[in-house]
Amino acid sequence: MSQHALFSQLPATDRLLREPAFTALCAEFGHTRLVDTLRQMQTAARDEIRAHQRLPEWRDDWAAEARRRLHKDEESALRPVFNLTGTVLHTNLGRAIQAEAAVEAVSRAMRSPVTLEYDLDDAGRGHRDRALAALLCELTGAEDACIVNNNAAAVLLMLAACAQGGEVVVSRGELVEIGGAFRIPDVMRQAGCQLHEVGTTNRTHLKDYRQAIGPETALLMKVHTSNYQISGFTKSVSEEELAQLGAESDIPVVVDLGSGSLVDLTQYGLPAEPMPQRLIAAGVSLVSFSGDKLLGGPQAGIIVGKKGLIARLQSHPLKRALRADKMTLAALEATLRLYRHPEKLVERLPTLRLLTRKPAEIQAQGERLLSLLAPLYPDFELRVEPCLSQIGSGSLPVDRLPGAALTFAPRDGSGSALARLAERWRGAARPVIGRINDGRMWLDLRCLEDEAGLMEMLQS
Numbered sequence: 001m002s003q004h005a006l007f008s009q010l011p012a013t014d015r016l017l018r019e020p021a022f023t024a025l026c027a028e029f030g031h032t033r034l035v036d037t038l039r040q041m042q043t044a045a046r047d048e049i050r051a052h053q054r055l056p057e058w059r060d061d062w063a064a065e066a067r068r069r070l071h072k073d074e075e076s077a078l079r080p081v082f083n084l085t086g087t088v089l090h091t092n093l094g095r096a097i098q099a100e101a102a103v104e105a106v107s108r109a110m111r112s113p114v115t116l117e118y119d120l121d122d123a124g125r126g127h128r129d130r131a132l133a134a135l136l137c138e139l140t141g142a143e144d145a146c147i148v149n150n151n152a153a154a155v156l157l158m159l160a161a162c163a164q165g166g167e168v169v170v171s172r173g174e175l176v177e178i179g180g181a182f183r184i185p186d187v188m189r190q191a192g193c194q195l196h197e198v199g200t201t202n203r204t205h206l207k208d209y210r211q212a213i214g215p216e217t218a219l220l221m222k223v224h225t226s227n228y229q230i231s232g233f234t235k236s237v238s239e240e241e242l243a244q245l246g247a248e249s250d251i252p253v254v255v256d257l258g259s260g261s262l263v264d265l266t267q268y269g270l271p272a273e274p275m276p277q278r279l280i281a282a283g284v285s286l287v288s289f290s291g292d293k294l295l296g297g298p299q300a301g302i303i304v305g306k307k308g309l310i311a312r313l314q315s316h317p318l319k320r321a322l323r324a325d326k327m328t329l330a331a332l333e334a335t336l337r338l339y340r341h342p343e344k345l346v347e348r349l350p351t352l353r354l355l356t357r358k359p360a361e362i363q364a365q366g367e368r369l370l371s372l373l374a375p376l377y378p379d380f381e382l383r384v385e386p387c388l389s390q391i392g393s394g395s396l397p398v399d400r401l402p403g404a405a406l407t408f409a410p411r412d413g414s415g416s417a418l419a420r421l422a423e424r425w426r427g428a429a430r431p432v433i434g435r436i437n438d439g440r441m442w443l444d445l446r447c448l449e450d451e452a453g454l455m456e457m458l459q460s
């Protein structure tokens with residue numbers, strides 16, 4: 001058939017729009033999007049004719065193709081996935097999943113006006129961090145608290161409000177890069193303060209800080225080296241010692257804790273992580289940490305510490321720019337409340353629940369899945385293997401959690417079979433994200449709670 005004859009077989013958009021199937025699509029997706037989709041299909045159809053002298057695949061059913069395209073376009077950019085990567089707090093997958101109480105609190109705050117900056121007792125304007133500050137003081141023993149969008153913002157605000165134009169003394173071993181362009185020296189510059197490095201990469205002594213103190217010194221700062229560890233011939237100054245020096249010299253001491261944990265993780269057999277309340281008790285002036293790392297709440301930056309300094313943060317113009325919204329505050333409040341009942345914390349806080357799962361339980365889960373899945377994947381050899389998961393988000397970088405993974409080894413040993421498997425799972429209604437290592441696909445089961453949901457994805 002000639003190109004001309006093929007072109008003449010393409011239906012006119014106007015005619016299509018009058019068909020009942022398109023009237024229904026128009027009602028569902030709106031006129032503009034439907035017409036845009038049809039235009040794209042017409043262009044693609046003409047390209048197909050010009051390039052291959054044939055009509056497009058959807059020649060007999062333009063409505064079905066339009067529906068498929070419109071539905072595909074509906075998919076959220078934030079699609080729920082199965083995180084079987086073995087990293088519990090995976091930054092690229094949104095870090096902590098929220099507790100049910102936090103999810104409910106956020107929906108309530110979204111549906112109705114709330115007392116965000118409104119004090120019901122004296123019917124005046126309250127301050128938006130007030131309710132959370134009370135909770136945070138109860139949990140950490142601090143005098144006051146301030147909440148911003150994330151911990152990077154918290155560090156910027158602490159430096160800008162407490163040290164602008166002055167010097168901040170930091171150990172050379174703690175000039176960290178967190179990733180995503182967050183480097184302590186750069187943040188100092190942005191906050192308008194001068195970095196005064198002391199000590200060496202591996203060893204910093206109290207006398208190094210003491211000798212650095214002068215009329216320009218505004219702050220003594222410690223940064224938790226969350227994402228790396230220096231071992232061997234090392235020395236660093238404890239927060240207690242630095243707080244002591246700060247008190248003697250009348251200079252505030254601030255600590256960027258990164259993750260931090262409000263509960264002692266060693267009671268669950270997990271590696272120790274510094275606790276904000278211990279630093280407050282040691283006399284540190286301000287401590288900042290993330291809401292969505294080990295705390296298990298929403299993305300937020302939490303600063304706790306001395307009343308006078310928190311008041312400076314609250315009244316700084318940057319606080320207005322960095323303040324958290326009502327949904328974050330609602331989720332954070334609900335999450336913090338869970339810490340008031342530590343006995344139920346493991347059950348209620350997903351992050352802690354996943355981190356404390358027992359290897360034997362994960363192994364048993366792997367074996368259940370193995371027996372159901374092996375017949376469905378004849379081209380692969382399935383096995384349950386011990387593996388080591390990680391906490392993620394720079395928390396406890398060298399510590400690994402023993403668990404179990406379901407592995408898929410292609411029987412023909414080909415990398416292309418693995419790549420196809422990964423692609424097929426990425427294309428599932430709820431994508432399944434594992435990792436390829438050692439010629440096999442690894443599904444680390446530590447974060448798998450919805451077993452039936454996963455089975456559904458892997459069966460299709």
Ligand SMILES: *Cc1c(COP(=O)(O)O)cnc(C)c1O
Pocket residue numbers: 150151152153155176178182223224225226227256257258259289290291292300301393394
């Ligand atoms: C993670 C981290 C930050 C940044 O926290 P966000 O909440 O991701 O902004 C800053 N400092 C340290 C030490 C960290 O570990």
